Amino acid sequence: MKNMTNLIIMGPPGAGKGTQSERIVQALNIPHISTGDMFREAIASGSSFGLEVARYINQGMLVPDDVTIEIVRERLSRPDCEHGYLLDGFPRTLPQACALENLLKEINRPIQCALNIAVDKNALIERISGRRVCPKCGASYHIVFKKPNKEDICDTCGSSLIQRKDDTPESLKVRLDAYENQTKPLIEFYEKNGVLVQIDGLQDIDKVFDDILNVLKGEKR
Ligand code: ADP
Ligand code: AMP
Numbered sequence: 001m002k003n004m005t006n007l008i009i010m011g012p013p014g015a016g017k018g019t020q021s022e023r024i025v026q027a028l029n030i031p032h033i034s035t036g037d038m039f040r041e042a043i044a045s046g047s048s049f050g051l052e053v054a055r056y057i058n059q060g061m062l063v064p065d066d067v068t069i070e071i072v073r074e075r076l077s078r079p080d081c082e083h084g085y086l087l088d089g090f091p092r093t094l095p096q097a098c099a100l101e102n103l104l105k106e107i108n109r110p111i112q113c114a115l116n117i118a119v120d121k122n123a124l125i126e127r128i129s130g131r132r133v134c135p136k137c138g139a140s141y142h143i144v145f146k147k148p149n150k151e152d153i154c155d156t157c158g159s160s161l162i163q164r165k166d167d168t169p170e171s172l173k174v175r176l177d178a179y180e181n182q183t184k185p186l187i188e189f190y191e192k193n194g195v196l197v198q199i200d201g202l203q204d205i206d207k208v209f210d211d212i213l214n215v216l217k218g219e220k221r
Contacts, residue, residue, distance in 0.1 A: 004112040004216050005030050005084025006104075008091075010186065011117030013175045014128035015201050016208060018140055020117065021088045023209050028216070030084035033075050035068055035092075037138060044135070058165050060174030062092060062182065069099045076103060085109070092183045097190075114190035115212060117201035121176070128172055132161040146205065 005028055009017045018034065025032040039057055042050035056063045072090050075081070091097040104110050119127070130143040134154035141148050141161060148154060152161045166175065190196040197215050201208055 003028055006109050006112045008087045008111055008114040009117065010114060011201060012119060012124055012179045014124040015117040015119045017088050017117060019205055020209055020212060021086055024212060025086050027213065028084065030086055031080045032086050032088060033072065034088040035072065035090040038071055039063060060166050060171030062178050065093055065095045069096055073103055076107060091186060094185060094189065097186050111195050113197055113216065114195045115197055115199055116187055117199050119201040123202060128167050131164065131167055133164055134159050135162050
């Protein structure tokens, strides 16, 4: 059976979406479309767009729908999405999900699978407080669960690792509230559309990935 390649990965902040996305896109050779990464790149570039979105992100608030939908529309229209895509961190609100449905109709690439990575709140706090990222290449680590070979140094490019500005307890509270109120209802949205697959995100990183691959190969649903 052919792999599914039009994909969304969902779950609360810190569930492991970025970690699994890295592996999925490598396995399936599809582009990784992470709105969080796109916003962070804009912030790092110092553009006026970056300055505008930083006001929301640093406080843990969602970026307004119109801005977010527009960057995804532009990204999905690029030729590298013709053979599939993995959307990570988008959609996060019902208006975004509806806009996405329309967009995907236009390009005739409907979602085949929405992976929901389920993780409880205690684990999220532990994962987010220990997350370290490379400001240069974007690689992500954890001080306990995914240690770099050399403490605080990126394995890939040798830069010093940092903590994300929005990985503070104050921002995390705002992000978890936004998740509960605005993003969690999308689980039902995709369940009704018949594409939702639940993944147990409490397992170790390799086991979560095995479960995802089995689903995408059509072996488990
Ligand atoms: P998200 O993209 O959903 O916000 P990340 O992929 O950045 O989450 O993961 C958050 C943190 O948890 C990172 O430090 C990552 O290394 C770690 N992590 C991811 N998946 C697991 C897992 N299954 N078990 C333990 N730690 C994990
Ligand atoms: P992430 O890297 O997915 O954790 O996203 C980091 C931050 O970027 C979020 O806390 C939001 O402030 C913003 N963001 C990312 N994706 C979206 C989205 N789909 N809608 C609104 N804001 C977003």
